[in-house]
Amino acid sequence: MRSGAKTAVIGGVFIVFAGGVGYGAYSLYGGSGGGAGATTRSAEVKTGPLSAAEIDKAAKDFLTGWADGTDAADVAQLTNNATAAGPAISGYRDQAHVTKAVITPGTAAGAKVPFTVKATVAFKGQSKPWSYSSELTVVRGKTTGRPLVDWAPSVIHPKLTDSTVLVTGEASAPPIKAVDRDGTELTKEKYPSLGAVLDQLRTKYGEDAGGSAGIELMLKADSGSEDGSGTTADAKAAADQSLLTLSKGKPGELTTTLDAGVQAAAEQSVKKYSEASVVALQPSTGEILAVANNRKDGWNAAMLGQQAPGSTMKIMTAALLLEKGLVGADKPAECPKNAIYQGRKFQNLDEFSIPNGTFAQSFARSCNTAFIKLIDDTEDDGALAKEAQEVFGIGLNWQTGIPSFDGSVPAGTGSEAAAQYIGQGTVQMNVLNMASVTATAKNGAFKQPVIVPRTLDDRKMATAARSLSPDAADQLRSMMRLTATNGTGAKAMSGLGGDKGAKTGSAEVDGQTTSNSWFTGYENDLAAAAVVQAGGHGGDAAGPVVASVLSAG
Known part of the structure; x- marks a missing residue:
């Protein structure tokens, strides 16, 4: 990765190259093996700073295991928090319905390895391409000494948190056409700072505005995050955020008190x-x-x-x-x-x-x-x-x-x-x-x-x-x-x-x-x-x- 990584997809096969050396070929969710299982534990617990080779291998093992569809529990073991990582990794396929992905690692900066994802999301006959960038950090395990991915939900997607999940399905609320007090339309494109506000308005008033829902990939509050009442405070305050629209719904009009000027x-x-x-x-x-x-x-x-x-x-x-x-x-x-x-x-x-x-x-x-x-x-x-x-x-x-x-x-x-x-x-x-x-x-x-x-x-x-x-x-x-x-x-x-x-x-x-x-x-x-x-x-x-x-x- 440090010498400039490349990826290629050949006949549905996922290949990652770094410095002219192929890490291996993997069919996405095809079970070709070799991802998570490639790591073996040394009898000796290593200490000290990570080497470039350790960082490269830890990142490679995790990314190929994730893309290959290796059992999520096995891939999670390549992180320093397998309990939290497992559900997020399995949810990428089972809840977000990502069916294809090409992961392209960039040049590592110390222990940080950036990468881009070009994926396809498919649900009930609808599909759309989806791309984004993220990064991971490799750390040495405190008890094992192994190089491990420092787990954070943002590894899977930069907007994912402990209190949110990625879900593809019928939108929980129809889209809205938000307008100001004089009828001027307010969009995220023209007023980007209103993004969070418009998402929250849609979540609360979408059904009342008269629209119909489409199919979307959404960032949703995780109802399983506990604070004694079912969700964390952050999750309760969060609005469903649309990341990708597979099929558009019919927006309903919602008048706000905002003034476009x-x-x-x-x-x-x-x-x-x-x-x-x-x-x-x-x-x-x-x-x-x-x-x-x-x-x-x-x-x-x-x-x-x-x-x-x-x-x-x-x-x-x-x-x-x-x-x-x-x-x-x-x-x-x-x-x-x-x-x-x-x-x-x-x-x-x-x-x-x-x-x-x-x-x-x-x-x-x-x-x-x-x-x-x-x-x-x-x-x-x-x-x-x-x-x-x-x-x-x-x-x-x-x-x-x-x-x-x-x-x-x-x-x-x-x-x-x-x-x-x-x-x-x-x-x-x-x-x-x-x-x-x-x-x-x-x-x-x-x-x-x-x-x-x-x-x-x-x-x-x-x-x-x-x-x-x-x-x-x-x-x-x-x-x-x-x-x-x-x-x-x-x-x-x-x-x-x-x-x-x-x-x-x-x-x-x-x-x-x-x-x-x-x-x-x-x-x-x-x-x-x-x-x-x-x-x-x-x-x-x-x-x-x-x-x-x-x-x-």
Whole structure:
């Protein structure tokens, strides 16, 4: 393999060549033998780094055994986790219905061996070619010393996980023609960031949209993965993902709340950064207008992510302090360069201070200490958690229309409570949550986010216990306007007009040298929030993402 491997199919026979030496000829699932059985165990347990020859042989034995159709249990023994590998290998033939395959190994890079698969999938008289690339890694067995394939489901297919399986059959849900609020079609090809969202919409609403199912090769949640209720949390959140269509079904039309123009802007904005997410929604209705992610794994982190939101959390903290009468936007507020709370030191960025400043100035410049110094005055360790739930709807089991995480602000005590006030510690949010928080500040009342109209089904909407008090809402909006015009969000929001407000955030993450960049803002009746992993200051990376989306509204 290291000298450039080649494959050939001659009369239905599978041949792998490396460096001019044929590994052998195998009929796919024809039982010609020699694959898994070619490996013998040495009486002496070897140790130390693997040689190139050991890596080549281990990869060859596994790939030829897999392609040959050798008993899956035997092929699984060529991995370091035979119990997990066996079902995935047998399922490739028995559940995915792969009837032919040519596996072409590439040049090894150390212990990693890339390969391509060109296969045929056949089911009930329908067949289609299927190709993809994957890789395997060879390791030395801990107890045997043998070179073994380091088992991971992604060896079989790069999207396969412990909680999913490959299945070919009638699609579990008919295809959909998803359209935006004005009837513009939304496709994965034109809006690639919507891939996961469209799959989830199809899974939930395909049958109700009036279409008929076709035959497809699908990545499905594995109902046998246990968490006490039948499936893992990841599997329950996963939507069936179509990998290959053997025969098309008839799509039904599904109207979403998305806006094609805003979605296009969101797609372009996140492409400027690796690992970025953004959500835009309408404060007056809670309708989601755009969801976009730029991630290698394709995961919908915008709606399912759980991270510390940094100082964007100060929107809720400020609302709490305003409602309790502990601060006023135009009233004096202490902002020293650092503060100690129950033995833990907190400081502002570069240890700045604001002598004789107002609370609005502390908010606009994101002064940590101005917030932390007021914790004891709330006289309630759970005050922030209550404000988050009762006013901003956090943790109320949102029914957006597809799987989503609705935020978490647990009751904090001691220095942990202080960290929560500035969006660190145990606070967990995603950009959907922060866009909703901003929308609540703008609107004065929580509107549960939705991505399909409420009239589509009878799902129950989450309802906050109360609205933000009018006086606190007015002051909060004035402080967000100051942030957007003269504070940390001014540069990013400078190109926007109308009624606008913003809040920046930087969230420190263990093991990460640069903080995550967070930004949330609104312009008129459009709110958006973004996060850029390791993007630094909120206004530097996430800020331009939000501004681009708001300008498209």
